Amino acid sequence: MAEKPQPVRVLYCQVCSLPAEYCEFGSDFEKCKPWLIQNAPDLYPDLLKEADSKEADKVAQQLQSTALSSGSADGSAPSGGASASKQEEVKRLPGGKIKRKEKQEVVIEKIVRNKRKCITTVKGLELFGIKLSDASKKLGKKFATGASVVKGPTEKEQIDVQGDIAYDIVEFITETWPDVPETAIFFIEDGRKVAAA
Amino acid sequence: MFKKFSSEDVSSQNQVKASVQRKIRQSIADEYPGLEPVLDDLLPKKSPLIVAKCQNHLNLVLVNNVPLFFNVRDGPYMPTLRLLHQYPNIMKKLQVDRGAIKFVLAGANIMCPGLTSPGGVLDDDVAEESPVAIMAEGKQHALAIGFTKMSAKDIRAINKGIGVDNMHYLNDGLWKMERLD
Numbered sequence: 001m002a003e004k005p006q007p008v009r010v011l012y013c014q015v016c017s018l019p020a021e022y023c024e025f026g027s028d029f030e031k032c033k034p035w036l037i038q039n040a041p042d043l044y045p046d047l048l049k050e051a052d053s054k055e056a057d058k059v060a061q062q063l064q065s066t067a068l069s070s071g072s073a074d075g076s077a078p079s080g081g082a083s084a085s086k087q088e089e090v091k092r093l094p095g096g097k098i099k100r101k102e103k104q105e106v107v108i109e110k111i112v113r114n115k116r117k118c119i120t121t122v123k124g125l126e127l128f129g130i131k132l133s134d135a136s137k138k139l140g141k142k143f144a145t146g147a148s149v150v151k152g153p154t155e156k157e158q159i160d161v162q163g164d165i166a167y168d169i170v171e172f173i174t175e176t177w178p179d180v181p182e183t184a185i186f187f188i189e190d191g192r193k194v195a196a197a
Numbered sequence: 198m199f200k201k202f203s204s205e206d207v208s209s210q211n212q213v214k215a216s217v218q219r220k221i222r223q224s225i226a227d228e229y230p231g232l233e234p235v236l237d238d239l240l241p242k243k244s245p246l247i248v249a250k251c252q253n254h255l256n257l258v259l260v261n262n263v264p265l266f267f268n269v270r271d272g273p274y275m276p277t278l279r280l281l282h283q284y285p286n287i288m289k290k291l292q293v294d295r296g297a298i299k300f301v302l303a304g305a306n307i308m309c310p311g312l313t314s315p316g317g318v319l320d321d322d323v324a325e326e327s328p329v330a331i332m333a334e335g336k337q338h339a340l341a342i343g344f345t346k347m348s349a350k351d352i353r354a355i356n357k358g359i360g361v362d363n364m365h366y367l368n369d370g371l372w373k374m375e376r377l378d
């Protein structure tokens with residue numbers, strides 16, 4: 001008797017349903033990009049570079065706007081000098097062990113699958129000394145839904161919450177964990193990082 | 198074939214008799230010996246096998262509402278792409294070059310030059326009129342299920358026209374029909 005072959009698990013894109021490696025040939029590659037950066041970064045290394053350079057641009061922009069301390073010309077970038085200095089403050093929080101220079105921020109992203117169903121991922125709470133298992137329980141309870149701690153694509157743990165709770169979640173986080181300032185919470189929208197505040 | 202396929206094209210869905218079920222199992226086992234060890238998991242003897250008859254003499258074989266195989270008239274059964282992705286080695290493979298990917302994904306049949314160019318790969322064991330997995334240059338997973346119009350050797354020698362009919366491809370109607378309820 002031949003040996004039983006194990007089924008191969010293919011990474012399907014939750015945006016366009018194709019195997020992730022074929023997203024570039026799908027009907028709307030742009031829409032897949034945020035999901036791919038999160039879930040299949042090694043398939044599209046260029047995307048990551050793209051995102052990184054965008055990020056770098058943003059930082060540069062931020063530095064510039066603090067230096068000049070004039071109103072930013074671009075209204076869509078709500079990154080004033082105030083938020084930058086606040087982030088400096090929260091660096092000295094209890095817990096002590098600051099791993100390298102990881103930016104202390106919470107990143108929230110809504111991931112759509114099958115058109116209607118979606119999950120909201122929350123990353124970075126642990127950077128504020130919050131226990132993820134606790135946080136996951138609280139989130140599940142608050143939004144009456146399933147929430148779990150999972151290993152993200154970069155091997156870092158994140159919380160996946162069933163359903164679209166992206167907009168209520170900010171208030172909940174800042175109320176439940178006062179150590180997390182609203183200015184440190186970001187959304188990923190269309191592959192771009194947007195401040196929640 | 199599945200370009201505009203949807204559940205509206207299904208004209209009837211019937212649980213088949215035990216004898217027919219045996220026949221279907223047998224022809225699948227004959228066509229894909231590599232599947233035999235998992236055939237009991239895929240087509241459990243106890244779960245009813247459903248055959249959905251569709252337009253253009255097309256039949257779908259379903260278990261628990263999931264399409265697993267299809268065939269045309271009495272032709273060979275071919276796996277759906279989702280099934281093939283799980284068991285990629287059950288079919289012989291031909292590979293198209295990168296330039297052909299977008300045409301295949303638009304439903305075009307596979308032209309010989311797309312298989313004979315440097316990015317393509319031909320398996321000389323592939324005969325005429327046989328089901329094959331269509332792979333693509335630089336990609337790990339199949340993007341289509343084809344039915345050869347010429348043998349691999351002829352594809353290489355003739356090198357023009359349609360070499361393989363595109364039966365089922367990523368994002369066609371059958372791909373989108375993960376379940377038929």
Ligand SMILES: [Zn+2]
Pocket residue numbers: 013014015016017018020022023026032
């Ligand atoms: Zn995609």
